[in-house]
Amino acid sequence: MLKECINNVRKKAPLIHNITNYVTVNDLANALLACGASPIMADDRDEVEDIISICGGLNINIGTLNKDTITSMFLAGNKANQLRRKVLLDPVGAGASRLRTDIAVKLMREVKFNAIRGNISEIKTLAFGSGRTKGVDADLADVIREDSLDKAVSFIKTFANEAGCIVAVTGQIDLVSDGNQCYVIRNGRAEMSKVTGTGCQLSGIMTAFLVANPDNELEAAAAAVCTMGLAGEMGWSNMQPSDGNSTYKNRIIDAIYKMDGDILEKGARYELR
Amino acid sequence: MLKECINNVRKKAPLIHNITNYVTVNDLANALLACGASPIMADDRDEVEDIISICGGLNINIGTLNKDTITSMFLAGNKANQLRRKVLLDPVGAGASRLRTDIAVKLMREVKFNAIRGNISEIKTLAFGSGRTKGVDADLADVIREDSLDKAVSFIKTFANEAGCIVAVTGQIDLVSDGNQCYVIRNGRAEMSKVTGTGCQLSGIMTAFLVANPDNELEAAAAAVCTMGLAGEMGWSNMQPSDGNSTYKNRIIDAIYKMDGDILEKGARYELR
Amino acid sequence: MLKECINNVRKKAPLIHNITNYVTVNDLANALLACGASPIMADDRDEVEDIISICGGLNINIGTLNKDTITSMFLAGNKANQLRRKVLLDPVGAGASRLRTDIAVKLMREVKFNAIRGNISEIKTLAFGSGRTKGVDADLADVIREDSLDKAVSFIKTFANEAGCIVAVTGQIDLVSDGNQCYVIRNGRAEMSKVTGTGCQLSGIMTAFLVANPDNELEAAAAAVCTMGLAGEMGWSNMQPSDGNSTYKNRIIDAIYKMDGDILEKGARYELR
Numbered sequence: 001m002l003k004e005c006i007n008n009v010r011k012k013a014p015l016i017h018n019i020t021n022y023v024t025v026n027d028l029a030n031a032l033l034a035c036g037a038s039p040i041m042a043d044d045r046d047e048v049e050d051i052i053s054i055c056g057g058l059n060i061n062i063g064t065l066n067k068d069t070i071t072s073m074f075l076a077g078n079k080a081n082q083l084r085r086k087v088l089l090d091p092v093g094a095g096a097s098r099l100r101t102d103i104a105v106k107l108m109r110e111v112k113f114n115a116i117r118g119n120i121s122e123i124k125t126l127a128f129g130s131g132r133t134k135g136v137d138a139d140l141a142d143v144i145r146e147d148s149l150d151k152a153v154s155f156i157k158t159f160a161n162e163a164g165c166i167v168a169v170t171g172q173i174d175l176v177s178d179g180n181q182c183y184v185i186r187n188g189r190a191e192m193s194k195v196t197g198t199g200c201q202l203s204g205i206m207t208a209f210l211v212a213n214p215d216n217e218l219e220a221a222a223a224a225v226c227t228m229g230l231a232g233e234m235g236w237s238n239m240q241p242s243d244g245n246s247t248y249k250n251r252i253i254d255a256i257y258k259m260d261g262d263i264l265e266k267g268a269r270y271e272l273r
Numbered sequence: 274m275l276k277e278c279i280n281n282v283r284k285k286a287p288l289i290h291n292i293t294n295y296v297t298v299n300d301l302a303n304a305l306l307a308c309g310a311s312p313i314m315a316d317d318r319d320e321v322e323d324i325i326s327i328c329g330g331l332n333i334n335i336g337t338l339n340k341d342t343i344t345s346m347f348l349a350g351n352k353a354n355q356l357r358r359k360v361l362l363d364p365v366g367a368g369a370s371r372l373r374t375d376i377a378v379k380l381m382r383e384v385k386f387n388a389i390r391g392n393i394s395e396i397k398t399l400a401f402g403s404g405r406t407k408g409v410d411a412d413l414a415d416v417i418r419e420d421s422l423d424k425a426v427s428f429i430k431t432f433a434n435e436a437g438c439i440v441a442v443t444g445q446i447d448l449v450s451d452g453n454q455c456y457v458i459r460n461g462r463a464e465m466s467k468v469t470g471t472g473c474q475l476s477g478i479m480t481a482f483l484v485a486n487p488d489n490e491l492e493a494a495a496a497a498v499c500t501m502g503l504a505g506e507m508g509w510s511n512m513q514p515s516d517g518n519s520t521y522k523n524r525i526i527d528a529i530y531k532m533d534g535d536i537l538e539k540g541a542r543y544e545l546r
Numbered sequence: 547m548l549k550e551c552i553n554n555v556r557k558k559a560p561l562i563h564n565i566t567n568y569v570t571v572n573d574l575a576n577a578l579l580a581c582g583a584s585p586i587m588a589d590d591r592d593e594v595e596d597i598i599s600i601c602g603g604l605n606i607n608i609g610t611l612n613k614d615t616i617t618s619m620f621l622a623g624n625k626a627n628q629l630r631r632k633v634l635l636d637p638v639g640a641g642a643s644r645l646r647t648d649i650a651v652k653l654m655r656e657v658k659f660n661a662i663r664g665n666i667s668e669i670k671t672l673a674f675g676s677g678r679t680k681g682v683d684a685d686l687a688d689v690i691r692e693d694s695l696d697k698a699v700s701f702i703k704t705f706a707n708e709a710g711c712i713v714a715v716t717g718q719i720d721l722v723s724d725g726n727q728c729y730v731i732r733n734g735r736a737e738m739s740k741v742t743g744t745g746c747q748l749s750g751i752m753t754a755f756l757v758a759n760p761d762n763e764l765e766a767a768a769a770a771v772c773t774m775g776l777a778g779e780m781g782w783s784n785m786q787p788s789d790g791n792s793t794y795k796n797r798i799i800d801a802i803y804k805m806d807g808d809i810l811e812k813g814a815r816y817e818l819r
Contacts, residue, residue, distance in 0.1 A: 015681045021314070022295040022298060022314075022568040023298050023299055023302055023312075023314050024299060024302075025568060025569050026299060026569055026570060026572060026573065026742065026743070027299065027792075029569055029570075029742035029743075030741065030742050030791055030792050030795065033740045033741070033742060033791055034740070034790060034791050034792070038681055038682075038683055039569075039681075039682075039742065040639065040642065040681040040682050041567070041568075041569050041609070041610055042610065042639070042642075042643065043610065043612065044610075044611060044612040044613060044645065045613075046613070046645045047611075047643035047644070047645035047646065050642070050643035050644055050645065051642060051643050054642060054681065055681070063314070064314055064315065064316065064317075065317060065320075066316065066317040066341065067317060067318075067319070067341075068612065068613075093313065093315070096313065096315075096323070096324060096327060097315065097320035097323035097324050098320070098323055099317065099319045099320035099323065100320065135288045135311055135312075135313040135327065135328070136311075136312075136313050137311055194306045194307070194530070195303065195306070196299065196302035196303050196306060196312065197299070197302075234788075238788045242507075242511045242524070242527060242528075242531065243527055244307060244526060244527030244528065244529070244530025244531055245303055245306055245307050245526065245527070245530045246300075246303050246307070246522070246523040246524075246525075246526035246527050246530070247523050247524070247527050249303065249523075249792070250523065250792040250793050250795075250796065251788070251792075251793070252792075253790060253791065253792035254788060254789055254790030254791070254792050254793050255788075255790065256790070257740070257790025257791045257792070258788065258790050294587070295568040295571060295587075296571050296572055296575055296587050297572060297575075299572060300572065336587070337587055337588065337589065337590075338590060339589065339590040339614065340590060340591075340592070340614075366586065366588070369586065369588075369596070369597060369600060370588065370593035370596035370597050371593070371596055372590060372592045372593035372596065373593065408561045408584055408585075408586040408600065408601070409584075409585075409586050410584055467579045467580070467803070468576065468579070469572065469575035469576050469579060469585065470572070470575075515780075515784045515797070515800060515801075515804065516800055517580060517799060517800030517801065517802070517803025517804050518576055518579055518580050518799065518800070518803045519573075519576050519580070519795070519796040519797075519798075519799035519800050519803070520796050520797070520800050522576065522796075523796065
């Protein structure tokens with residue numbers, strides 16, 4: 001049950017190591033605290049192996065990668081594998097530059113991930129080795145809609161099998177698959193795309209859910225996606241007439257803070273395919 | 274008309290490449306989303322040329338420059354010029370250190386900018402090669418007031434001519450000139466100076482306005498300044514008794530999100546000199 | 547009197563140089579503005595000596611240290627000492643990695659600090675050269691409670707004597723000592739630990755209080771701690787039913803913005819031991 005997944009995060013309070021971008025890092029930290037986890041950010045090559053050693057999981061986000069942090073991503077990822085920590089990849093902007101595509105693909109080759117989370121254009125870039133990402137947003141032609149859903153589910157299952165890990169694609173409709181089954185999730189609101197960092201927050205939260213539910217990875221990843229989407233709905237319901245995207249950002253994190261197992265179980269809208 | 278300038282941003286949704294500081298970067302991203310543009314942040318030398326290639330414009334902000342990002346600023350700026358993308362310089366803290374002054378001046382020499390936006394002390398530093406900036410705020414002796422306005426307008430026109438681009442000086446009174454004409458803008462509130470990053474946000478928004486209004490640069494830059502100032506007024510009108518500068522920050526971005534052409538046209542307070 | 551300490555910050559508006567982490571930097575900037583100070587962030591080795599020269603104080607925070615910023619911390623710290631500027635160390639995560647512990651200890655050896663502020667696990671790491679920090683949070687076994695208070699006061703006094711500067715340990719109960727006296731402060735709320743960066747904000751504010759009250763360092767540091775804790779209480783009193791940790795973050799900074807000498811004097815809860 002999804003409720004157990006979030007309850008486990010709150011009970012175990014996992015410490016999550018993040019090598020992430022400087023754009024959304026503060027919101028990521030507060031989102032991790034909001035769901036019951038503890039964040040630590042560290043990206044120097046001389047400390048990332050120490051840091052992952054005291055953490056339950058590692059969240060690698062390439063949103064503002066640079067030559068120094070790239071080195072740290074590989075060091076931390078390999079150490080996490082050695083220590084059997086959970087590791088997640090958020091390939092922000094893969095397809096937008098050769099560097100991002102190459103590093104994301106190389107990370108997939110050299111690090112064993114438990115999950116990869118991105119928008120559909122980023123995931124297609126990983127699957128095909130090149131892409132047409134519109135910056136950090138999904139290309140319109142790629143967007144998963146009801147009429148292209150069957151094809152998308154099939155694509156995600158195939159890619160999850162190839163990648164050997166859970167793949168989560170978020171957008172209008174969210175898909176989470178381990179290669180066998182696929183959660184099709186319809187939580188969230190379109191206005192979330194006007195808030196920077198909801199994807200980055202989700203990747204952090206998903207890492208925490210994986211750590212707190214080690215033997216139930218697929219459901220844990222789906223529970224994280226439902227938590228984020230539902231928080232977007234709850235946050236929106238608290239919006240006042242003069243509120244815009246900046247206040248919405250706060251209300252979404254606030255809603256994660258207020259989320260509990262019962263709210264999640266009741267509000268999650270998904271089917272299994 | 275100013276209204277067309279913002280309507281074009283919302284219609285065209287330009288993608289803006291930002292090489293910027295890590296202090297205000299999240300607010301910059303949300304402000305760009307709020308006005309209808311899309312942000313991407315990327316500062317590694319190995320990707321900035323790729324990134325500017327898929328973007329409509331480049332916003333260079335030296336707020337926390339370092340040896341690596343300085344290299345990237347020149348690479349991206351030159352590539353933007355080759356590709357005829359719009360480029361804006363925000364010389365944050367020019368005058369506060371030799372490094373900032375030197376890099377800002379060197380950027381002006383080697384990159385062709387469409388606009389430069391700063392406070393009066395920063396702009397004077399660019400004009401005279403040295404300055405007396407009080408950190409990242411304007412020096413009190415420099416502040417443009419009604420009784421020093423004529424002199425300031427004349428200075429900005431001269432400097433815009435020398436620089437060969439639009440120059441926007443923001444403060445109590447804002448000036449935007451292309452060397453011939455000068456918008457004198459009286460939107461905004463003094464309390465905005467207690468919120469970090471409103472200048473950085475404006476530089477990003479201005480880049481988006483320039484991209485979406487390529488043949489109407491002066492008016493586009495002025496429309497961006499009016500949008501930011503008016504958002505400061507609208508945001509303030511929504512303040513509750515216990516609200517302070519942090520909530521004000523959110524309310525300003527919220528107001529940008531709510532801004533449309535008619536609100537802007539009606540609320541903009543400017544004269545042309 | 548505490549009230550004079552905050553009044554002096556608002557009157558003198560000290561400029562504070564911060565070499566800090568990218569997680570909480572925006573909140574730090576707004577918290578400094580909220581208390582009446584001016585922030586500047588600069589971490590490149592080629593400018594930190596210039597920047598500290600125009601500032602009243604330096605706040606060194608190792609939260610996301612890297613090889614480049616480490617060099618800058620030593621350069622800026624030494625220059626600050628030469629120029630007799632106030633310098634504060636926030637050893638974020640000392641004990642969580644060998645690098646953080648080593649750099650924090652080395653900074654203490656090579657730079658003369660006016661104050662060190664951290665949680666109890668970080669401070670124990672500095673005192674004993676190794677620690678068991680849980681990431682960036684205090685280890686549960688270390689937490690100062692009423693029944694371990696006498697021992698903690700004695701430890702802090704001893705360590706402040708050894709370090710030759712003010713030591714502030716914040717947590718459930720806050721302790722601020724110069725080696726002779728120790729303020730025992732009971733402001734604040736437990737929910738502040740669910741907001742990232744309140745410690746970082748306090749370190750910045752404390753630097754500003756030290757600069758504005760140069761001959762009254764112990765009381766200034768205690769006043770900063772009371773200000774932050776009281777802001778946490780005031781911010782909480784403004785929470786609405788749907789508000790969570792993200793809105794709480796804003797309300798705390800808002801409360802600093804609203805704080806004045808009389809509110810502080812009346813709300814501060816401390817004893818001297």
